[in-house]
Every structure is written in structure tokens, then in C-alpha cells.
Amino acid sequence: MSRRGTGGWRGGGTPLASPGEGPHGATAADGRIAGAYVHGLFQAGAFRAAFLESFDAHGSRLDHGQVVEAALDEIAGVLEQSLDLDRLMQIANLKGLDR
16 A cells, blocks of 8 residues: 555545645544655644544644745744854855855
8 A cells, every 4th residue: 555656545444634735644444643754744733633533533624834944934034133144155155145
């Protein structure tokens, strides 16, 4: 039971998820075991919450990608205020790059 690249579904079992591009992962016949390798699968808040709720657990519906981007923007802002970026770019010989 696997999904290889864009080759599609092969093997038995039930797919764990079926996003627009086709089935991903697998779920055992008794429903007790599920597995998948899909990059970013749990970043989507709605999917993550629904997945956890299937195990009687509760999760945030926040978009993980947006949370990470906001944190990185905050870090970048602090670094811009704290460092002389023009001087660092000069030292690194990065003249002419638009930051």
C-alpha cells in the first residue's frame, strides 16, 4: 500500500486521505493503523483538526504555514532593527542585492 510520486495508488487497504491529486497513505482494514508520508499534510488546520477528532482528540484549526510565516516575519523585523544589515552585506560582499 503506497503512493509513489505521481504513479498513483497501488495495493490494498483504504487511502488515509484523498486530496484533489489522488489518494495518499493507507488505513488498515480495522481502522486502527493509518500511515502516510505527505509533506505538509498537517499544516492545513482543518485537515489536522478533523484527523485528530477522528481519535477523539482536539486540535487547532490555525493554518500552520501562516503561523510559521508570522513568526519568521517577527524574527526578521527584530534582526533588521538590531543589526546593521547594510554593513553585513558589505562584509559578505553582497553589494547590489535588494533586501
